[in-house]
Amino acid sequence: MTEARSRFRTFLYEFWLFGLKQAWACLFGAYLLFWIILTKLWYPLDDWLYRYDFLLLCAVSFQALLLIFRLETWREAGVIALFHVVATGMEVFKTSEAIGAWHYPGQFVVGIGNVPLFAGFMYSAVGSYIARVWRIFDFRFNYFPPRWLAILLVTAIYVNFFTHHFWFDLREVLLAGSLAVFGPSWIYFCMNRTHRFMPLVLGCFLVALFIWFAENLATYSQIWIYPSQGDGWELVPASKLAAWYLLMLLSFVLVSLINEVRSPERGDAIPQ
Structure with a gap:
């Protein structure tokens, strides 16, 4: 009974620490969301x-x-800025008159095409979160894929965000590819003294889920709106989760370029 009680107390303590560390890692995103809602x-x-x-x-x-x-x-700011530029390029394409995947209903002075420059910082918040959570939780990995393979996958993901408007949508193929490439990978994260672990793809999906929740708040606040929301706000389709998951992988791989991918045993760098 005493051992079971001790384990339960350890679980509650680590769960509390997990929430605090996640909140600290989400600092940039939470700050932006505060001003968006206000x-x-x-x-x-x-x-x-x-x-x-x-x-x-x-x-x-x-x-x-x-x-x-x-x-x-x-260094983290540099890779976040790269993700900012990559995502803004996608935004300019997606909001063009020819595509119209979504649009920004308000006026602005500083922007590119139909995109206010602020939009890129929403992606920067995602990149900032990944960079900070990597450091705060002392990420380590088992069976992390070779860097060239991860880069090849996320490049195909990025290209498909453009080409699916004119050609086949390879989203299902890319989702399957992400499972093939990252499915064997386990991510280890430390709340206090001990590293816990979960499948890496599960972690990416859970982050995508929280981004989807934030997206619903942002569209409700009319930062941007989808065509289906033109006559009144409604929930963003759950199918957008797949897009956020794939975009999460893109951001994750970019951050991995500046961070050591370390093994869980002794924290040694895994050759890439």
């Missing part, structure tokens, strides 16, 4: 500073603070 409820400055441009100032200033207070490293 400016939906009350934003009196629209006559001289559009909402998207205000949100851009909020995002840039917070990113600067993360670097000033060393909550992110410059």
Whole structure:
């Protein structure tokens, strides 16, 4: 009975630490979501500073603070900026008049095409989360795929975001490919002293699920809207989970380029 009680107390303590560390890793995303919701409820400055441009100032200033207070490293900021650029390129394509996959209903001054520049920082928040959670939980891995294979997969994922509008949608093939490449991988994460573990693809799916929840809040706040939401807000289709999962893998592989992929036993770097 005493041993069982001790294990239960350890579980509760680690569960509590897990939540605190996740919240700390989500700092950038939670900050943006706070301003997104607040400016939906009350934003009196629209006559001289559009909402998207205000949100851009909020995002840039917070990113600067993360670097000033060393909550992110410059190397992490570099790969986050790369993900920002890659995602913004996709946004410009997806919101073009020819595609119209979604659109930004408000006005803005600073932007590219139909995309306010703030939009890229929502992807930066995802990249920031992955970079920070990697460090905070001391990630280690078993059976991590060779780097060239992971890069090949996420390159195909990125290309398919464009080409499926004109050619076959290879999403199901890419989902199967992600299971083949990353399915054997296990991720080890430390809450206190002991590393716990789970399948890497499960971890990516759970993060995608939380991003989908945040996406629903963002579309409700009319940061962007899908064609199906033109006559009134409704839940984002659950099918978007697959897209977020694949985009998560892209961000994850980019972050892995600057971090050592270490083994769970002694923390040695795994040759890539």
